[in-house]
Amino acid sequence: MRFVTSGLDGSLHKHWWPSSWRMKVAAQQPEYEDANALNAVLARLRQMAPFVRSSECIQLKYLLAHVAQGRGFLLHGGDCVERFSDIHPPELNRKVRVLAQMGLLIQHATQQPVVHLARMAGQFAMPRSQGMEVLNGVQLPVYRGDLVNDVVATPQARRSDPDRLLRAYLCSATVMNHVRSIQGKSLASLGPSAEDWRLDVLGELTHQDTDYRQLIQQLSDIQQMTPPGAHEPLELFMSHEGLHLAYEESLTGAGADGLPYNLSTHYLWLGEWTRQLDGAHIEYFRGIHNPIGVKIGPDCEPDELEELVWMLNPTNEPGRLTLITRFGKDRIASSLPPLIQAVRQMGAEVIWSCDPMHGNGLVSSQGIKTCRFESILSEVRSAFEIHDAEGSHLGGLHLECTGSEVTECLGGSAGITEEELTTQYTTACDPRLNASQALELVFLVSDCLRRQVFRKYGLRGC
Ligand code: PEP
Ligand code: CO
Numbered sequence: 001m002r003f004v005t006s007g008l009d010g011s012l013h014k015h016w017w018p019s020s021w022r023m024k025v026a027a028q029q030p031e032y033e034d035a036n037a038l039n040a041v042l043a044r045l046r047q048m049a050p051f052v053r054s055s056e057c058i059q060l061k062y063l064l065a066h067v068a069q070g071r072g073f074l075l076h077g078g079d080c081v082e083r084f085s086d087i088h089p090p091e092l093n094r095k096v097r098v099l100a101q102m103g104l105l106i107q108h109a110t111q112q113p114v115v116h117l118a119r120m121a122g123q124f125a126m127p128r129s130q131g132m133e134v135l136n137g138v139q140l141p142v143y144r145g146d147l148v149n150d151v152v153a154t155p156q157a158r159r160s161d162p163d164r165l166l167r168a169y170l171c172s173a174t175v176m177n178h179v180r181s182i183q184g185k186s187l188a189s190l191g192p193s194a195e196d197w198r199l200d201v202l203g204e205l206t207h208q209d210t211d212y213r214q215l216i217q218q219l220s221d222i223q224q225m226t227p228p229g230a231h232e233p234l235e236l237f238m239s240h241e242g243l244h245l246a247y248e249e250s251l252t253g254a255g256a257d258g259l260p261y262n263l264s265t266h267y268l269w270l271g272e273w274t275r276q277l278d279g280a281h282i283e284y285f286r287g288i289h290n291p292i293g294v295k296i297g298p299d300c301e302p303d304e305l306e307e308l309v310w311m312l313n314p315t316n317e318p319g320r321l322t323l324i325t326r327f328g329k330d331r332i333a334s335s336l337p338p339l340i341q342a343v344r345q346m347g348a349e350v351i352w353s354c355d356p357m358h359g360n361g362l363v364s365s366q367g368i369k370t371c372r373f374e375s376i377l378s379e380v381r382s383a384f385e386i387h388d389a390e391g392s393h394l395g396g397l398h399l400e401c402t403g404s405e406v407t408e409c410l411g412g413s414a415g416i417t418e419e420e421l422t423t424q425y426t427t428a429c430d431p432r433l434n435a436s437q438a439l440e441l442v443f444l445v446s447d448c449l450r451r452q453v454f455r456k457y458g459l460r461g462c
Pocket of ligand 2: 080081358400429430
């Protein structure tokens with residue numbers, strides 16, 4: 001085992017500073033025509049106020065350390081990519097509500113605390129497989145998220161615009177401010193009315209078993225009977241993919257403990273397309289003290305994962321690192337076991353989380369990017385089974401989901417068909433589970449969640 005015993009002895013952050021990533025190759029960075037305009041914006045961002053306190057990042061790391069030890073569950077979810085135009089209180093409330101409701105189902109199944117982590121307040125950029133695309137016979141730069149350019153298919157709209165970095169900062173601040181204003185309130189007080197907080201969507205599903213009916217009744221009662229403010233307070237942490245390194249660098253500063261943090265969010269994750277061992281993203285991530293995640297796809301070899309874990313968490317700090325696997329339902333059985341074994345051999349303390357969205361994408365016969373509910377469910381169930389067989393445990397779920405009834409993923413009890421996809425398809429990138437599908441998914445894996453906790457405490461049955 002190569003872990004060092006202390007990160008504060010200088011070894012962890014030797015030769016690191018917020019811009020040291022600039023000496024490495026950075027994948028997925030937009031090109032700006034006017035370097036002076038970009039630098040002027042970055043200079044302004046460096047003057048701006050942070051969104052989070054380092055103590056909140058430390059608090060999240062502490063909660064995640066419990067998850068790593070099997071004493072809690074991480075629920076991580078939200079849009080694939082946020083839009084500047086989506087920032088309205090009712091829309092934000094719906095996003096928070098679906099996370100809170102999923103959390104309630106998980107808590108009910110496990111009787112353990114749930115850590116709610118939203119892909120929100122800064123999730124404005126996404127990686128792309130190609131730099132250019134052809135639309136209506138015209139070759140254009142791809143849309144990289146509102147942080148960089150506009151989705152409208154014109155050369156002007158697709159230019160990388162540095163002023164968008166400032167708009168992203170302001171939009172993130174607005175979302176963060178709204179979320180903070182509802183932090184600590186009861187579930188029942190968050191909707192426009194208590195009625196709206198009922199889990200009716202689950203009641204409309206076709207499941208017949210009585211346990212299920214009773215659960216719905218119980219959860220509805222909890223939500224309706226709770227006087228505002230009296231229920232267990234809602235605690236939500238924010239996260240986004242740390243993709244645009246110049247932007248992330250400008251929002252990096254010293255925490256109250258004097259150590260470097262990304263102070264624009266509580267938690268950052270590193271994407272599957274930007275985790276090259278010698279790349280700029282790893283360089284940036286290794287130096288910040290926030291809790292972090294890294295996406296792991298089916299081509300990751302055990303040696304590579306060992307190196308990643310070592311570079312990102314050399315002191316083996318519990319709660320620091322989440323491995324977010326996204327293999328696809330057909331590849332998880334061959335990809336996951338060797339990785340679990342490699343991490344165990346290192347003696348590394350990590351949280352294993354399952355992202356069943358990004359390995360199961362498909363294109364419908366009408367050319368629409370989508371995902372089958374049944375494939376998502378299958379990958380999550382397999383993840384529980386494989387962790388069990390390997391003597392490990394699944395600590396988290398990473399979902400792309402939203403609070404309204406979009407029609408972006410096929411299937412589920414609502415039975416969304418290919419023809420229905422266009423009815424309410426509003427994502428700017430990957431398809432999201434709608435509120436009903438998200439709750440249904442969590443409900444359908446609650447037996448796996450319960451069994452996992454029973455096993456940990458050596459209890460029989462479930
Ligand atoms: C994402 O989470 O939206 C994403 C792009 O994931 P990945 O890096 O796993 O492809
Ligand atoms: Co996505």
